Amino acid sequence: MAETINEPELKNDLYDAVNGEWLKTATIPGDHATTGGFTDLADGIEETLMADFDQLLAGQLDVNSDEMNQFKAFYQLVRDFDKREQDGSKPLKPFLDRIEALNNYQDLSDQLADWILTGLPTPFSLDIDSDMKNSTTYALFAGGPRLFLPDKTYYEAGNQAAQQLMPVFTKMMTQLLTQAGYDDAHASTIVKQAIAFDRSVAPHVKSAEEGADYSKMYNPRTLDQIAASTSQLDLKTAITTLVNGTPEVIITPEPDYFEALNEILSDDHFAAMKSWLLVKTVMGLSSYLTEEQRQTSTIYGRALSGRKEARNQKKAAYDLATGVFDQVVGDYYGRKYFGEAAKQDVHDMVVKMVNVYKKRLANNTWLGKATRDKAVLKLDKLGIQVGYPDQIDALYKQFKVTPASKGGSVLSNVMAFTRIRNLDEFARWNQPVDRTRWEMSAHTVNAYFHPFHNIIVFPAAILQAPFYSLKQSSSQNFGGIGAVIAHEISHAFDNNGSLFDEYGNLNNWWTEADNKHFHELAQNMIDEFDGLAYAGQTVNGKLTVSENIADAGGLSCALEAAKGEPDVDLRAFFLNWAAIWRQKATQEREQLLLAIDVHAPAKLRANVQVQNLDDFFDTFDVKPGDGMYKAPADRVKIW
Structure with missing residues (x-):
C-alpha cells in the first residue's frame, strides 16, 4: 500500500490520492518502459533468481532435476560472451543461406513442412489449440502473419505513429543486415522490399479491435479450401505432413486473409516476400548473436515502448535463458x-x-x-x-544442450529447441486436450x-x-x-x-x-x-x-x-x-x-x-x- 494518502484528494481522484506521492518521485529505469505495480514484483523476482542462478553457475547451488541441469548448461552457454563474439554471425548463416537459395515459390513449397518445423517465417501462421466446438480435442488453427508495425491500423494513411516508427525500423533492419554480412545497398533493397510485402499483407489481417471479438474467431474451413487459397504453395501436403493426418476442419480466425492469399503470393511479389523472410529471420534471431547485434536488435522495440536503453548484457542473458x-x-x-x-x-x-x-x-x-x-x-x-x-511439462525432457566444446552455439541450441517445440505442438493435433x-x-x-x-x-x-x-x-x-x-x-x-x-x-x-x-x-x-x-x-x-x-x-x-x-x-x-x-x-x-x-x-x-x-x-x-x-x-x- 502507498505510504502517504492525500486525504482531500480521495474524493476527486482515488488513484492520485493513493499513488500521487510515489508518482512524484518514481523514476523509470532506463531499460524499462514502466515502473511500479506488476513491474516491481517482476524486478524483485528477477533479482532473486539472478542471484540464485549465479550460485548455480558457480557450483554453489544443487539442482535435483535433469531439466535444471540442462538449464544450467544453456545458461553457461548464453553467458559465454567471448564465445558469442567469436562466433559472430556464423550461427545465423545457414538460415539466411536457406532463404537465399529460394528462386521461386516452388522452392519454398517443396520444403514447407520442414521450414515451419525449423522455425523459419512463413506468410501465414499455423498453431494448435482446443477445437472451439469440441474442447476435448486439439484442432489446427490457421491465420495471417504478424506485421512489422504493431497493428494494421498503423498502415493507414496519415498515421502519425507509423511515420515516426517506420524510419526507425528501416534503419535498424538495415544495420542488422549489414552486421549479418550484406553490403549497404543490398541491405537497403531487402528492407525496402520487405516493407512493401508487409504493407500488402496488412489490409487483410485483423486489427487488435477486430481480434478482440471472439465471436468472429470460429470460421471453419476444409483442408481443400485452405489449400485452394494459394496456387503457389502446397499447403495441403505441408499441413498433412505437420499433423501426420488429414484435418477435416481447420479453424480460421482470419478468413479474409486466406481469401486474399493468392493475390498476396503473386509472382510479382516473390522477391518482396523473400526479402520479408530475410528481414523476419534476422529480426528474430539477432539477439542470440554478438553484443552489437543484440543491442541493435532492440532499437525498434525501444522506440515502440520508450525505453531509453537496452537491457545490460547479464540481464539479457538471464532473459534469454529463462525464456527458453x-x-x-x-x-x-x-x-x-x-x-x-x-x-x-x-x-x-x-x-x-x-x-x-x-x-x-x-x-x-x-x-x-x-x-x-x-x-x-x-x-x-x-x-x-x-x-x-x-510437474514440469515432459517437453523439457527433450531439451539437451549441445555445448560449445561440441560445436554448439546459443542460436543452434535455440533452433534445436524450437524444432522440438514445434514437433510437440503439431503432434497434439486430434489428441485429447490436457486442461x-x-x-x-x-x-x-x-x-x-x-x-x-x-x-x-x-x-x-x-x-x-x-x-x-x-x-x-x-x-x-x-x-x-x-x-x-x-x-x-x-x-x-x-x-x-x-x-x-x-x-x-x-x-x-x-x-x-x-x-x-x-x-x-x-x-x-x-x-x-x-x-x-x-x-x-x-x-x-x-x-x-x-x-x-x-x-x-x-x-x-x-x-x-x-x-x-x-x-x-x-x-x-x-x-x-x-x-x-x-x-x-x-x-x-x-x-x-x-x-x-x-x-x-x-x-x-x-x-x-x-x-x-x-x-x-x-x-x-x-x-x-x-x-x-x-x-x-x-x-x-x-x-
Missing part, C-alpha cells in the same frame, strides 16, 4: 519461494471467490433461471490452477482465464504483496488478489467468455432475452470507457470491453467477499485496489497500449471501476461536485 526454459525456472521458483502451504491457502481463497460468485448469480435479477443455472454449472466445472504445475497444462510459467507476474478450457490460472509470482500477504488484512487482500481472482472468474462471463459453455465449447447457452440484455449492459461498459482522454489520446471502448467487464465483476465480487469477513474495512479494500494499479510509464508505451491492448490504462482501471460501486461513495462520503462522483443512473453494473 520458462516452465523449468517456474517450477524452481514456485517450489522454493511459494510452496505447498501457500498454494493450498490461495486455492481455498479461489474456491471462496467462486462461491461468492455463485451466490451473486443466484441473486441476479436480470438473468432468467435457465441461463443462471448454466452459469452456476460453468463455475462448478471451472478448473483452478494455483502457484505452479504439479492441466500451464501456458504461463510460475515466475510470471500475471494470471489468466482460458475460455476454450474453462480454467483460471494464478502463477506464484503474483501471489505476493500488495496483491496478497498474510501480513495484510482480509480487506486489503480482497482489494488486491481477491479482485484479481474474481476478475479471472468474471472472464467466464464477459462478452467473449460468455460465448463458451462449461466445457469450453463455443455454444450459446443464453436465452435470447438474456443475451440481448447482456449486450445492452456490455454496451454501457463500452460507452463508459470509450473516448476517455489518456496520454494525449483516447481509450477504445470496444477494444477494452472484455477486460473492463472482468474488472467490474471482479471488483464487485471481491467487495462482497470482503464485506463477509469479521474484520471488514472497506477503506482499506479500496485503497489497496488503487495501490495495485500504481504505475508510471513512458508516453510511447501508453500510446502503444491504447492502440493494441485489450486492457484500459492502469489509472482508469483503478478510478472508473470504483465509480460503479455504491459502497465507494458511502466509504469516502463522495458527493455531487466531487471529481470521483458518478450519478447512480450512470453507474454500470453487470455482474
Whole structure:
C-alpha cells in the first residue's frame, strides 16, 4: 500500500490520492518502459533468481532435476560472451543461406513442412489449440502473419505513429543486415522490399479491435479450401505432413486473409516476400548473436515502448535463458519461494471467490433461471490452477544442450529447441486436450482465464504483496488478489467468455432475452470507457470491453467477499485496489497500449471501476461536485 494518502484528494481522484506521492518521485529505469505495480514484483523476482542462478553457475547451488541441469548448461552457454563474439554471425548463416537459395515459390513449397518445423517465417501462421466446438480435442488453427508495425491500423494513411516508427525500423533492419554480412545497398533493397510485402499483407489481417471479438474467431474451413487459397504453395501436403493426418476442419480466425492469399503470393511479389523472410529471420534471431547485434536488435522495440536503453548484457542473458526454459525456472521458483502451504491457502481463497460468485448469480435479477443455472454449472466445472504445475511439462525432457566444446552455439541450441517445440505442438493435433497444462510459467507476474478450457490460472509470482500477504488484512487482500481472482472468474462471463459453455465449447447457452440484455449492459461498459482522454489520446471502448467487464465483476465480487469477513474495512479494500494499479510509464508505451491492448490504462482501471460501486461513495462520503462522483443512473453494473 502507498505510504502517504492525500486525504482531500480521495474524493476527486482515488488513484492520485493513493499513488500521487510515489508518482512524484518514481523514476523509470532506463531499460524499462514502466515502473511500479506488476513491474516491481517482476524486478524483485528477477533479482532473486539472478542471484540464485549465479550460485548455480558457480557450483554453489544443487539442482535435483535433469531439466535444471540442462538449464544450467544453456545458461553457461548464453553467458559465454567471448564465445558469442567469436562466433559472430556464423550461427545465423545457414538460415539466411536457406532463404537465399529460394528462386521461386516452388522452392519454398517443396520444403514447407520442414521450414515451419525449423522455425523459419512463413506468410501465414499455423498453431494448435482446443477445437472451439469440441474442447476435448486439439484442432489446427490457421491465420495471417504478424506485421512489422504493431497493428494494421498503423498502415493507414496519415498515421502519425507509423511515420515516426517506420524510419526507425528501416534503419535498424538495415544495420542488422549489414552486421549479418550484406553490403549497404543490398541491405537497403531487402528492407525496402520487405516493407512493401508487409504493407500488402496488412489490409487483410485483423486489427487488435477486430481480434478482440471472439465471436468472429470460429470460421471453419476444409483442408481443400485452405489449400485452394494459394496456387503457389502446397499447403495441403505441408499441413498433412505437420499433423501426420488429414484435418477435416481447420479453424480460421482470419478468413479474409486466406481469401486474399493468392493475390498476396503473386509472382510479382516473390522477391518482396523473400526479402520479408530475410528481414523476419534476422529480426528474430539477432539477439542470440554478438553484443552489437543484440543491442541493435532492440532499437525498434525501444522506440515502440520508450525505453531509453537496452537491457545490460547479464540481464539479457538471464532473459534469454529463462525464456527458453520458462516452465523449468517456474517450477524452481514456485517450489522454493511459494510452496505447498501457500498454494493450498490461495486455492481455498479461489474456491471462496467462486462461491461468492455463485451466490451473486443466484441473486441476479436480470438473468432468467435457465441461463443462471448454466452459469452456476460453468463455475462448478471451472478448473483452478494455483502457484505452479504439479510437474514440469515432459517437453523439457527433450531439451539437451549441445555445448560449445561440441560445436554448439546459443542460436543452434535455440533452433534445436524450437524444432522440438514445434514437433510437440503439431503432434497434439486430434489428441485429447490436457486442461492441466500451464501456458504461463510460475515466475510470471500475471494470471489468466482460458475460455476454450474453462480454467483460471494464478502463477506464484503474483501471489505476493500488495496483491496478497498474510501480513495484510482480509480487506486489503480482497482489494488486491481477491479482485484479481474474481476478475479471472468474471472472464467466464464477459462478452467473449460468455460465448463458451462449461466445457469450453463455443455454444450459446443464453436465452435470447438474456443475451440481448447482456449486450445492452456490455454496451454501457463500452460507452463508459470509450473516448476517455489518456496520454494525449483516447481509450477504445470496444477494444477494452472484455477486460473492463472482468474488472467490474471482479471488483464487485471481491467487495462482497470482503464485506463477509469479521474484520471488514472497506477503506482499506479500496485503497489497496488503487495501490495495485500504481504505475508510471513512458508516453510511447501508453500510446502503444491504447492502440493494441485489450486492457484500459492502469489509472482508469483503478478510478472508473470504483465509480460503479455504491459502497465507494458511502466509504469516502463522495458527493455531487466531487471529481470521483458518478450519478447512480450512470453507474454500470453487470455482474
